[in-house]
Structure formats: C-alpha cells, structure tokens
Amino acid sequence: MPELRQNFLTKEWVIIATERAKRPEDLVTHRPIKTVASFVETCPFCLGNESKTPPEVLRTPANGNWQVRVVPNRFAALARDLEPTRTIHRSRRTINGFGVHDVIIETPDHSQFMALMSDNHVADVLRVYKTRYDALSHDARIAHLTIFKNHGRDAGTSLEHPHSQLIATPVISHQVRGRFQHALAHYDEYGECMFCQMIEEELQEETRVVMSTEHFVALELFASATPFCTHIYPRRHMASFGDISAAEIQDLARTLREVLAKLYYGLEDPDFNFTIRSAPAECVGVRYFHWYVSIIPRLTRVAGFELGSGMFINTVLPEAAAEFLRKVKAEAGVGVGSSQ
Amino acid sequence: MPELRQNFLTKEWVIIATERAKRPEDLVTHRPIKTVASFVETCPFCLGNESKTPPEVLRTPANGNWQVRVVPNRFAALARDLEPTRTIHRSRRTINGFGVHDVIIETPDHSQFMALMSDNHVADVLRVYKTRYDALSHDARIAHLTIFKNHGRDAGTSLEHPHSQLIATPVISHQVRGRFQHALAHYDEYGECMFCQMIEEELQEETRVVMSTEHFVALELFASATPFCTHIYPRRHMASFGDISAAEIQDLARTLREVLAKLYYGLEDPDFNFTIRSAPAECVGVRYFHWYVSIIPRLTRVAGFELGSGMFINTVLPEAAAEFLRKVKAEAGVGVGSSQ
Numbered sequence: 001m002p003e004l005r006q007n008f009l010t011k012e013w014v015i016i017a018t019e020r021a022k023r024p025e026d027l028v029t030h031r032p033i034k035t036v037a038s039f040v041e042t043c044p045f046c047l048g049n050e051s052k053t054p055p056e057v058l059r060t061p062a063n064g065n066w067q068v069r070v071v072p073n074r075f076a077a078l079a080r081d082l083e084p085t086r087t088i089h090r091s092r093r094t095i096n097g098f099g100v101h102d103v104i105i106e107t108p109d110h111s112q113f114m115a116l117m118s119d120n121h122v123a124d125v126l127r128v129y130k131t132r133y134d135a136l137s138h139d140a141r142i143a144h145l146t147i148f149k150n151h152g153r154d155a156g157t158s159l160e161h162p163h164s165q166l167i168a169t170p171v172i173s174h175q176v177r178g179r180f181q182h183a184l185a186h187y188d189e190y191g192e193c194m195f196c197q198m199i200e201e202e203l204q205e206e207t208r209v210v211m212s213t214e215h216f217v218a219l220e221l222f223a224s225a226t227p228f229c230t231h232i233y234p235r236r237h238m239a240s241f242g243d244i245s246a247a248e249i250q251d252l253a254r255t256l257r258e259v260l261a262k263l264y265y266g267l268e269d270p271d272f273n274f275t276i277r278s279a280p281a282e283c284v285g286v287r288y289f290h291w292y293v294s295i296i297p298r299l300t301r302v303a304g305f306e307l308g309s310g311m312f313i314n315t316v317l318p319e320a321a322a323e324f325l326r327k328v329k330a331e332a333g334v335g336v337g338s339s340q
Numbered sequence: 341m342p343e344l345r346q347n348f349l350t351k352e353w354v355i356i357a358t359e360r361a362k363r364p365e366d367l368v369t370h371r372p373i374k375t376v377a378s379f380v381e382t383c384p385f386c387l388g389n390e391s392k393t394p395p396e397v398l399r400t401p402a403n404g405n406w407q408v409r410v411v412p413n414r415f416a417a418l419a420r421d422l423e424p425t426r427t428i429h430r431s432r433r434t435i436n437g438f439g440v441h442d443v444i445i446e447t448p449d450h451s452q453f454m455a456l457m458s459d460n461h462v463a464d465v466l467r468v469y470k471t472r473y474d475a476l477s478h479d480a481r482i483a484h485l486t487i488f489k490n491h492g493r494d495a496g497t498s499l500e501h502p503h504s505q506l507i508a509t510p511v512i513s514h515q516v517r518g519r520f521q522h523a524l525a526h527y528d529e530y531g532e533c534m535f536c537q538m539i540e541e542e543l544q545e546e547t548r549v550v551m552s553t554e555h556f557v558a559l560e561l562f563a564s565a566t567p568f569c570t571h572i573y574p575r576r577h578m579a580s581f582g583d584i585s586a587a588e589i590q591d592l593a594r595t596l597r598e599v600l601a602k603l604y605y606g607l608e609d610p611d612f613n614f615t616i617r618s619a620p621a622e623c624v625g626v627r628y629f630h631w632y633v634s635i636i637p638r639l640t641r642v643a644g645f646e647l648g649s650g651m652f653i654n655t656v657l658p659e660a661a662a663e664f665l666r667k668v669k670a671e672a673g674v675g676v677g678s679s680q
Binding site for chain 2: 001002003004005006008010011012013015016017018019020075076077078079090091092093094095096097099144146147148149150153154155156157165167169170171173174175176178194197198201222223273274275276277294296301302303304305307308309310311313
C-alpha cells in the first residue's frame with residue numbers, strides 16, 4: 001500500500017510509492033570503479049597548476065605544501081566587487097549581481113574522493129568551510145551563504161578534481177525563508193526547536209538512524225523525498241554552522257566521511273550533492289533553527305509530476321535505506337588515494 | 341554583469357549569470373533526429389495492443405478507432421480505491437496512499453510527437469485532459485490535480501510512446517499552497533490578479549513574448565529559472581483549467597503545439613516536461629489565481645547550489661531565449677508522423 005508522508009520540517013508531502021518499490025540494492029549503480037590519475041596536466045586544481053586559478057583567497061596549511069585551497073570561481077555566477085542595489089519597476093524586481101563564489105579545492109590529489117580521505121583531511125576541509133563562512137557572515141552585504149559539493153555528472157560537476165563551492169548572496173531565497181518561518185511557528189507554539197524534537201524521536205525510534213557519534217546523528221528522514229537522501233544533524237542545538245566547536249568539527253569529519261563511504265561502497269560511487277543548511281547570516285543565534293548537512297545521491301530523475309506539484313515520489317522506503325546503509329562497512333578512512 | 345531577478349509570482353530569486361552566459365544557440369542538442377516506428381510490438385500504448393493496459397477509463401472518439409485513450413497507470417504511485425485517512429504520531433504525519441494516477445495515451449501512433457501533430461489532434465488531447473479534470477475535481481477525496489507530460493529520458497520518461505499523465509492527490513503540496521498564498525496576498529493588497537497584471541505588462545514590453553493568439557500568450561518569465569522555460573497564460577482571468585471554453589481549447593491546442601514545435605525545431609528535440617498549474621479543486625472560482633501551462637526543457641542539471649539554496653542559476657537571458665524562439669518557424673502542424 002502506498003503512503004503519503006509529510007516532512008515535519010518543511011511541510012512538504014512525499015509519496016512513498018510501494019507499488020513501484022525498489023529494494024535498496026536495485027539502486028546500486030554497477031558502475032565500474034574507474035582509475036583516476038593523481039595528477040592531470042590540464043586540471044587547474046592539481047598540485048603544481050596553481051597559476052591556472054585566480055589568485056588564492058586561502059590555503060591550509062599556510063606554509064609548505066597545501067592540503068586545501070580556496071580560490072574565486074573563474075566562472076563565478078556573481079561578482080564580488082559591487083554594492084548590492086535593488087530596483088523595482090512594476091512586476092520586475094532585480095538586484096545587481098553582487099555575491100561571492102568561492103571554490104574550495106579539497107586536496108592537491110586529483111584522485112582523492114572525500115569518501116576515501118582520512119578523517120583528519122576531511123576535518124581540514126571543514127575548518128576551511130568554517131573560516132570562509134565566518135569571514136563572509138560578517139559582510140553586511142551578504143544575507144545567505146550556501147556551501148555545497150557536486151560529485152559526478154548527474155550532480156552537475158564539470159570538473160572532476162575534488163572540490164566544493166560556496167556562494168554568498170545578497171538575498172535569502174524563498175525556500176530558505178519558508179523553512180525558517182515553519183521553524184519559528186513551531187517554536188512559538190511549542191517552545192522547542194522542531195529539529196531537536198525530531199532528532200530525539202529518531203534516536204528513540206532507531207529505524208531511520210544510519211549512524212550516531214558523540215556529537216552527530218546521521219539519518220534518513222521519515223518523509224525523505226529521494227532515495228538515500230541522508231541528513232547529518234548536530235545533537236547540540238545550534239542555528240548556524242559557524243557555531244561548530246573544534247571537537248565537533250573533528251566528529252563531523254568522521255561522520256560525513258563515513259556516510260559518504262557507505263554510499264560509495266554500498267551504491268558503488270553514486271553521483272551526489274551535499275549542502276550545509278545553516279541559518280541566514282542575520283539570525284545566527286536563534287533558538288528555533290538547527291543547521292544540518294544534507295547529502296543527496298542523484299539516483300533518480302525529477303519528472304513532470306515533481307515539477308508541477310512540488311511533491312516527490314520516493315520509491316525506496318527510508319527505513320529500508322537506513323538499514324541498508326547501516327550494514328555497509330566504512331571504517332576509518334585510510335586515505336586510499338593513489339598517492340598512498 | 342550578472343543580475344539577480346525575483347519571480348513576481350513565486351518570490352523566488354534567480355541568478356541570471358551573464359559571466360557564464362550562453363547564447364541560445366549553445367543549447368541546441370545537436371541530437372540526430374531519430375526515426376521512430378509507428379507501431380512497436382511490445383509497446384502497451386500502440387494501436388492493437390489495448391489488452392496490455394489496465395481496463396480503459398475513457399477513449400475518444402467513443403466509437404471506431406481511438407485517437408486518445410485514458411487508462412490507469414499500471415505502476416500507479418497511488419491507489420484509487422481507498423478513503424484517505426490521516427495519522428499523526430508525534431513528528432510523523434501520514435495519509436494512506438489514496439490517489440488517482442491516469443495515463444493519457446495521446447495517439448495510437450508510436451512515432452507521433454505532440455510538436456508534430458495537427459492542431460485538431462492536440463485539441464482532442466486537451467479535451468480529454470479537461471474531461472478527466474472535471475470528473476476528478478468533483479471527488480471530495482481529492483485536493484489537487486496535476487496534469488503533466490514527460491518527454492525524453494532526462495525528463496523522466498520510461499516509455500517512448502507519446503503520453504501524458506494525471507495524478508490526483510488528497511493533499512495540496514506546500515509549493516502550490518505557497519504560490520496560492522502569494523497570489524491571495526497580492527489580491528488583498530492591490531485588488532487585482534497578479535497574473536493578469538504581469539501578462540498585461542509583458543504584452544506591453546514585448547521582449548519576452550514568444551507568441552500570442554486571440555486567447556493565449558506564450559512568454560519567458562522575467563525571472564525564468566531555467567533556459568527556455570516557457571509559460572502559456574490564458575488572457576481571460578480563470579483560476580482553474582476546468583473553466584476553459586471550447587474556443588479557448590482550440591486556441592490553446594494551436595499555441596501549445598506551436599511552442600512545442602519551436603522547441604523541437606529550434607533546439608532539436610530537447611527533452612522537456614510540461615505541466616498545467618491550476619487552482620486546487622476547492623478554489624476553482626477565486627479571483628486571485630490564474631492557471632497556466634509551464635513547459636520546461638531539460639537542458640541543464642540541478643546541482644548542489646540549487647538544492648541547497650532554493651535559488652537557480654540561469655545562463656540564458658530570458659529576453660534572448662524569447663527572441664530565439666520567436667524566429668523559429670513552426671507553422672500549423674501537418675501531422676508529419678511516419679504514418680503520413
């Protein structure tokens with residue numbers, strides 16, 4: 001029997017289509033694991049090719065060979081040297097294209113997927129995210145920051161070398177604003193963070209939990225819109241990613257790397273996106289919103305029903321996806337890049 | 341210089357990324373036009389294979405050889421013989437999977453794309469949409485109806501034979517509800533339908549209009565989220581697709597067919613979806629909402645930024661897309677299926 005489920009956080013409905021149900025195993029890509037070179041002559045992100053990128057914004061470590069490097073996107077969607085100016089003319093509303101578009105090069109090694117890095121290397125990447133997040137949060141022209149990663153062609157990557165991106169915009173999107181308003185309404189009615197409530201329920205229920213650590217919980221949402229979409233929530237209430245502590249970064253690195261490795265080994269390197277959903281810059285300390293990481297494997301296609309109705313059809317039970325991922329072994333990263 | 345534009349109807353922001361800008365010509369698929377057979381032995385939708393589908397819901401004409409046929413989807417996402425029942429348990433909200441999922445087989449001929457049909461044949465399809473729309477709108481268990489079409493693999497099609505679908509759900513999605521609320525707020529503030537206002541402005545402005553007829557206007561939105569996304573609006577204020585008149589159906593058939601043919605010839609058969617965005621069943625006569633057809637070519641991929649921020653990056657200026665489509669010749673359909 002199919003079932004409609006409502007996302008508690010966003011109020012979106014999803015159809016869990018059991019008549020079309022797939023076993024989690026049916027979504028394994030069966031893609032041959034390809035051998036990737038550590039260095040590609042033409043790749044602007046490879047070690048030794050630093051002159052092929054715009055001038056560096058940040059590198060770590062500061063001296064010696066870099067592990068992680070931040071550069072402006074050469075094909076930036078927005079321009080960073082403007083004062084945002086709004087124009088309203090009848091039904092047409094515009095802001096000139098102010099914004100910041102960074103590329104975070106995660107490793108000098110072309111072949112080193114995040115799923116296969118050491119936890120310490122992932123922690124380096126996360127610390128760089130936080131450094132940029134903190135710096136840009138204090139820019140009064142910026143309303144919202146999106147940190148995201150595209151892995152694979154179906155996830156929108158054009159460059160293979162492991163990298164993430166950050167886009168800072170002078171506006172808060174309608175989608176983000178809407179989610180914020182739901183969280184605020186819930187807080188006003190019940191006096192608690194709806195995310196904290198849900199995390200506690202999921203930990204009791206256990207069936208949708210993929211893994212949990214001292215500081216984080218990775219789970220499939222009850223009303224997950226797409227197969228294997230996995231969220232990582234901090235257990236401690238925090239509205240903004242910028243509030244993460246040093247110990248929490250180390251623990252998030254382990255959790256994120258392990259979830260990515262479970263997807264990598266379990267589904268055979270599926271294309272995926274991840275994004276950090278954090279409070280807008282103007283609301284960093286609020287009691288009602290809770291930041292998290294959303295990892296979205298790109299295993300199915302959005303079709304006319306989803307575009308037209310705004311509802312998704314998910315053919316994999318979230319409980320079955322969680323059980324599948326729990327069983328995939330993905331022990332501590334051993335840095336199996338070809339540089340080892 | 342890039343520009344942020346806000347969708348007047350939905351309040352969503354889109355980045356018009358001129359630094360990455362593509363000319364409309366850059367998105368031509370250059371896909372070889374493939375020859376498709378009129379009859380495929382294994383296709384359940386082909387003439388003569390009627391026994392391979394579930395029992396027919398509707399056919400037109402009622403006697404003799406059918407032109408359009410409606411059958412239940414064999415792999416329906418929802419089940420039609422249930423009473424919708426809502427369950428709330430802490431953060432988990434469900435409704436059992438009641439719903440209706442029809443397939444509208446647009447033609448007995450496997451090879452006959454809608455872009456290449458006669459206008460009269462498209463009008464037959466639209467009349468069938470309306471018959472099913474009217475019948476299901478009166479079912480008290482149904483809150484919302486989505487009529488949509490998937491054309492091509494990137495648009496989520498699994499069966500090549502030309503068909504559309506209708507899914508009726510016992511809930512109104514959060515997305516649809518939100519758009520409704522914006523339209524209502526606008527009406528309450530200005531005393532006019534925001535769609536009527538925008539259509540009037542676009543007709544004056546002309547730059548984003550693709551074509552206009554006695555009863556319809558096809559245009560690119562000022563803040564179009566994706567390249568060549570084209571909307572067809574009725575000029576007369578109507579909240580619901582069910583309100584369309586016989587003369588308007590004939591005119592919509594011509595407009596829809598011609599826009600699809602412009603995309604087909606201009607971009608060389610791109611994958612696309614279309615959907616009819618109409619008022620929920622409970623609000624058929626409201627003054628503030630205006631139905632329309634949204635045609636969405638699937639030329640680009642949604643990546644992490646779009647998923648994470650809810651904002652889109654559009655690399656083609658809507659004005660350039662409209663100019664490109666205006667120039668593509670797509671005169672009255674001559675039914676160039678291989679049956680001719």
